[in-house]
Amino acid sequence: MxxxxxxxxxxxxxxxxxxxxxxxxxxxxxxxxVEDEAAPVHxxxxxxxxxxxxxxxxxxxxxxxxxxGLAFAEYSVLRILQREPRRRLSPSRLAERIVRTTGAVTKLVDRLEGAGLVERRPDDSDGRAVQVQLTAAGGRLADAASRAYTAGRERVLARLSESEVRATMASLDRLIELLENDVAGVERRSR
Missing domain, CATH: 1.10.287 (Helix Hairpins)
Structure with a gap:
């Protein structure tokens, strides 16, 4: 470390x-x-x-x-907030973006807030609600971690051609769409 x-x-x-x-x-x-091109796909x-x-x-x-000092979920929260115009979001919106429960996001935000990387602020449009705000220290840490993560991803992806990357992304986009629809259906059925 x-x-x-x-x-x-x-x-x-x-x-x-x-x-x-x-x-x-x-x-x-x-x-x-290891795959056999002639074998049927299961x-x-x-x-x-x-x-x-x-x-x-x-x-x-x-x-x-x-x-x-970050786990991926913590990094994800910092980067999502960093990309927001006001560098803040509601906890429920964060939960949607990182595909976690609101309870899990509360725990993540507690840890990040304890480290001075985010803070809870009153929601401007609803005084009863809160927003999670990225702090300056959180922004600096997100930048440093992002540089390291970008270098790691580039190291791996440098071995793929652009057409391989595009084909993989297209296939994953379709699978994500199917999984999101399936998850939405499960959530509707469980209500």
């Missing part, structure tokens, strides 16, 4: 190393990457590859973000 400069919060937010379970799953699914094959991709992406995110 790197030492933190004085302008960064002293409290390290991301303390959990990549779990032993995640490491075992990555190793166990490594054989699933639906589980796609989800196995997606799960493996997710686990490997988690390792990359930890490598890039842990030196900055």
């Amino acid at each position: 790197s030492t933190r400069s004085a302008d960064k919060p002293a409290r390290k937010l991301a303390e959990t190393p990549v779990s032993a379970t995640a490491q075992r799953i990555v190793r166990a699914t490594a054989g699933a990457a 639906p589980n094959d796609l989800f196995t590859k997606l799960a493996r991709t997710g686990l490997l992406l988690d390792v990359l995110q930890r490598e890039c973000l842990e030196p900055h």
Whole structure:
């Protein structure tokens, strides 16, 4: 771990190393990457590859973000707020954007607020509600973590052609659309 400069919060937010379970799953699914072009595709094959991709992406995110004291969900909150024109959002809107429950977002915001990276402010349009506001320290940390994460992603993606990236993105866009519709249907049915 790197030492933190004085302008960064002293409290390290991301303390959990990549779990032993995640490491075992990555190793166990490594054989699933071999494919036979002539064999029929089984639906589980796609989800196995997606799960493996997710686990490997988690390792990359930890490598890039842990030196900055952030877990990916915390980084996501900071970056989302940073991209907002007023650098603030409601907790429920944050929950939608990072696909977490409002309870999970409350815990994330508590940790980030405790580290001085965000603060809760009254909502200008509804005095009963609050907005989560990015602080200057949160913006600086988001910038530094973003540089590290961008470098990590570029290191991986440099091995793909632009057409491979575009094809992968198009396929993932379609899968995301299907999953979002499925999740919305599950939520409607559970009410």
